[in-house]
Amino acid sequence: MAYVPLFNTTKNVGVGPGLTMDVKVPSRINREYTDATQQAYNIGNIAATTGITHPQSLVNLSHDPMAAHTMRSMNLMDSPKTKTGFEEQGLSSDYRHALGTSAFKDSIIDWAASNLGMNKNSGILNAIGSGVAKGATIFEEGKDALSQLKSYNRQYPGEYKVDGLADYDFVPEKPTLSFGEILAQPKEDFTANWFAADQIPFGTSPVKKMEMIDAYRKYGPQLYMRQLQNKKKQNFQDIVRREEAAAAAEAKAKADAAAKAKATSSFDPSGPTQKSIRRRREDKSGRGHIGGFTDPGKGSYGPHKADGGLINFYRYGGFI
Numbered sequence: 001m002a003y004v005p006l007f008n009t010t011k012n013v014g015v016g017p018g019l020t021m022d023v024k025v026p027s028r029i030n031r032e033y034t035d036a037t038q039q040a041y042n043i044g045n046i047a048a049t050t051g052i053t054h055p056q057s058l059v060n061l062s063h064d065p066m067a068a069h070t071m072r073s074m075n076l077m078d079s080p081k082t083k084t085g086f087e088e089q090g091l092s093s094d095y096r097h098a099l100g101t102s103a104f105k106d107s108i109i110d111w112a113a114s115n116l117g118m119n120k121n122s123g124i125l126n127a128i129g130s131g132v133a134k135g136a137t138i139f140e141e142g143k144d145a146l147s148q149l150k151s152y153n154r155q156y157p158g159e160y161k162v163d164g165l166a167d168y169d170f171v172p173e174k175p176t177l178s179f180g181e182i183l184a185q186p187k188e189d190f191t192a193n194w195f196a197a198d199q200i201p202f203g204t205s206p207v208k209k210m211e212m213i214d215a216y217r218k219y220g221p222q223l224y225m226r227q228l229q230n231k232k233k234q235n236f237q238d239i240v241r242r243e244e245a246a247a248a249a250e251a252k253a254k255a256d257a258a259a260k261a262k263a264t265s266s267f268d269p270s271g272p273t274q275k276s277i278r279r280r281r282e283d284k285s286g287r288g289h290i291g292g293f294t295d296p297g298k299g300s301y302g303p304h305k306a307d308g309g310l311i312n313f314y315r316y317g318g319f320i
Helices: 028-050 055-062 065-073 091-116 123-155 184-199 206-264 274-280 310-317
Strands: 009-016 019-025
Touching: 028 055, 028 065, 028 091, 028 206, 055 065, 055 206, 091 123, 091 184, 091 206, 123 184, 184 206
Parallel strands: none
Antiparallel strands: 009 019
16 A cells, blocks of 8 residues: 655655756645635635625635635625724634634545545544644644734733733733633634534535534534534425425426417317217118218218209210
8 A cells, every 4th residue: 555645745766867856746635635725715715705604605706716806896795893803703714714624634534544544434533633633723723812912912011911811010900801802713713623623524515514613603512413404404395395396387387288279279179070970960761871971862962863953864874
């Protein structure tokens, strides 16, 4: 089994007598991870600047830069208004972080499975990928928390030290913001990342990932899966209803067309036929039907050699 690298590597190869050079060997896993994180950033940016939150629409726009630019230029969303600059960023940020962390988790699972010959959806690899992603989340969001505290301390000197302890050289009667307010964004990001590391399985589509984090944000950890199942059931019922309505409309259209054709046709299939006419015609000869038509008998008008008419001029081979 050939080793599958997690990152891009370099390999020294010979290019001539006594000459070598380093050649970059791309990693498939790294390329897929880079593409996925770039899409995560694009989706978060599009959602933040346009106000669009529908998962499938965001995925489509992320693949069409011109359409995304057009949507941004329409100014569908007012410029973000913040009171302090430390507020939560909302669903667009959750999308970006959950998609990015899930991509990182998937890359770890892909690398381990490719080199160990294991199923990528195995519980063991899911636990490994989840653990690595959670560790990265703690590290990254811990750095962001410290960065927020430093930023706050620059805006409001002396209220808090960088390590979060009160600065006893200057203790205001009441800080401008509480710790919870200062760390709102890192906490929000941590929650989205932790959710992705813990709950999103390997290979889940971007649309499904966004539906999951949206439901988690709305309904919490205890109810979000039930809500997703209810939505899936509702979507299925909607599809069935639409198909039934379409079938009923098609049947009605056919029935209306048949009724219209019947109304404009001169032929009435329920009217008299040749057979029924013969059956009702009186047989004056007393012999019944002859040769498919009725013999009306002597004295009737018609080709039956009755006396009278031009036939008498040719009797016995000539005029009389």
